[in-house]
Amino acid sequence: xxxxxxNTLKEFGDRLFKAPxxxxxxxxRIVTVTSGKxxxxxxxxxxxxxxxxxxxxxxxxxxxxxxxxxxxxxxLGITPKLTLYDHIFKxxxxxxxLYPGPGGIKIxxxxxxxxxxxxxxxxQHARLVNGxxxxxxxxxxxxxxxGAGIAKEVLAFCASADDVLVVVTPEPTSLTDAYGLIxxxxxxxxxxxxxxxxxxxxxxxxxxxxxxxxxxxxxxxLNIKANxxxxxxxxxxxxxxxxxQKPFLLTNPYxxxxxxVKKIALSLLNRELPVTEExxxxxxxxxxxxxxx
Numbered sequence: 001x002x003x004x005x006x007n008t009l010k011e012f013g014d015r016l017f018k019a020p021x022x023x024x025x026x027x028x029r030i031v032t033v034t035s036g037k038x039x040x041x042x043x044x045x046x047x048x049x050x051x052x053x054x055x056x057x058x059x060x061x062x063x064x065x066x067x068x069x070x071x072x073x074x075x076l077g078i079t080p081k082l083t084l085y086d087h088i089f090k091x092x093x094x095x096x097x098l099y100p101g102p103g104g105i106k107i108x109x110x111x112x113x114x115x116x117x118x119x120x121x122x123x124q125h126a127r128l129v130n131g132x133x134x135x136x137x138x139x140x141x142x143x144x145x146x147g148a149g150i151a152k153e154v155l156a157f158c159a160s161a162d163d164v165l166v167v168v169t170p171e172p173t174s175l176t177d178a179y180g181l182i183x184x185x186x187x188x189x190x191x192x193x194x195x196x197x198x199x200x201x202x203x204x205x206x207x208x209x210x211x212x213x214x215x216x217x218x219x220x221x222l223n224i225k226a227n228x229x230x231x232x233x234x235x236x237x238x239x240x241x242x243x244x245q246k247p248f249l250l251t252n253p254y255x256x257x258x259x260x261v262k263k264i265a266l267s268l269l270n271r272e273l274p275v276t277e278e279x280x281x282x283x284x285x286x287x288x289x290x291x292x293x
Contacts, residue, residue: 027136027280027281027282027283028061028135028136028139028140028141028142028280028281029140029141029142029162029163029273030142030144030160030161030162030163030280030281030284031141031142031143031144031161031162031163031164031165031268032144032146032157032158032160032161032163032164032165033045033046033049033143033144033145033146033165033167034146034147034148034154034157034158034164034165034166034167034181035148035166035167035168035174035177035178035181036148036149036150036166036168036174036176036177036178036179036180036181036182037148037149037171037173037174037177037178038147038148038149039148040148040167040168040169040174040199040200041167041169041199041200041232041238042145042146042148042167043066043071043072043074043075043145044075044238044242044248045165045167045197045199045232045261046062046072046143046145047062047072047075047076047101047105047145047247048247048248048249048257048258048261049143049261049264049265049268050062050101050103050105050141050143051102051103051104051105051247051249051250052249052261052262052264052265053140053141053265053268053269054103054104054105055103055104055249055262055265056265056266056269058140058141058269059138059139059140059141060104060105060106060139060140060141060142060143061098061105061106061107061108061135061138061139061141061142061143062101062105062106062107062108062142062143062145063108063110063142063143063144063145064107064108064109064110064145065110065144065145065146065147065153065157066110066145066146066147071145072107072109072145073107073109074245075242075245075247076101076102076107076245076246076247077245077246078099078101078107080097080099080107080109082096082097082109083097083108083109083110084097084108084109084110087127087128087131088124088127088128089124093131094131094132094134094135095134097109098135102246102247102250103247103249103250106138106139108135125289128285129282129285129286132281132282132284132285133280133281133282135281136280136281136282139281142281142284144157144161146158148177149177149181150180150181150184152291154181155184155185155188155190155291156288156291157288158185158190158191159185159188159190159191159287159291160283160284160285160287160288160291161284162273163195163268163271163273164185164191164194164195165194165195165196165197165229165268166178166181166182166194166195166196166197166226167196167197167199168196168197168198168199168210168214169198169199169200169201169210170198170200170201170202170206170207170209170210175210175213175214178196178214179214179217179218182194182218182222182224182226183221183222185224186222186223186224191224192223192224192225193224193225193227194224194225194226194227195226195227195228195229195268196211196214196226196227196228196229197229197230197231197232197264198210198211198228198230198231198232199231199232200232200233200234201231201232201233201234202233202234203233204231204233207231207233211228211231214226215228229264229267229268230260230263230264230267231260232256232257232260232261232264233256233257233260235248235255235256235257237251237252237255237257237258238255238257240252249261249262
């Protein structure tokens with residue numbers, strides 16, 4: 001299943017040499033990357049997608065919101081000393097917890113700070129919102145890398161984001177768990193549309209079959225719309241980059257996986273968002289706070 005035109009990569013190249021479009025929208029665009037099952041390449045996609053968007057002139061921040069594992073740090077081989085917790089409870093400035101990442105992106109380690117949202121004092125909540133408002137002026141996209149499954153915090157991150165990207169592989173367990181996650185999002189009316197990406201497929205036929213199976217069951221049994229955003233076929237360079245803790249988009253920019261991520265970044269960038277009252281990181285954290293309570 002291919003939804004991209006042959007000139008997509010040319011379009012990507014053209015965008016590289018254009019000046020970034022001045023920001024006019026109220027706040028950064030929040031994209032949650034999630035999955036029903038662990039081990040599907042969600043964090044690797046989050047980091048490389050962020051870099052691809054940065055190459056398109058976007059200012060991108062990655063939030064590591066996997067509260068059980070610091071996966072972004074592992075993928076990049078970094079050890080940040082400060083996290084969101086230090087900003088909320090130890091008066092560190094929001095700039096001090098921003099960690100420079102590869103390819104021009106920035107990282108904010110979430111740590112346990114997110115879990116404390118339900119218990120913040122009014123002063124602490126105001127400090128967090130004010131700090132994140134500063135990031136709204138510094139970012140066009142914020143990529144939220146969540147844990148896998150249907151834990152409360154994962155669903156809250158999905159509900160609070162502008163876009164939800166579900167990563168799925170051809171494995172039956174991955175398809176089953178992805179459907180379970182989408183089913184919960186539908187049940188609680190958290191989103192009317194989600195986007196999914198097929199990762200680690202062996203060829204185009206396997207990609208098409210995986211995408212068709214997921215879309216068919218979602219269309220038949222749920223009221224939510226599952227939109228196919230793209231695929232990343234199995235690529236030996238991805239395995240090598242994970243072992244070396246380097247993003248494959250930088251180490252092998254013309255590999256099949258890198259070209260696929262560039263296409264996905266373009267599709268995401270070209271999708272227009274409806275205008276809402278709660279946009280950007282301020283809106284995100286306000287919605288997240290209500291859900292965590």
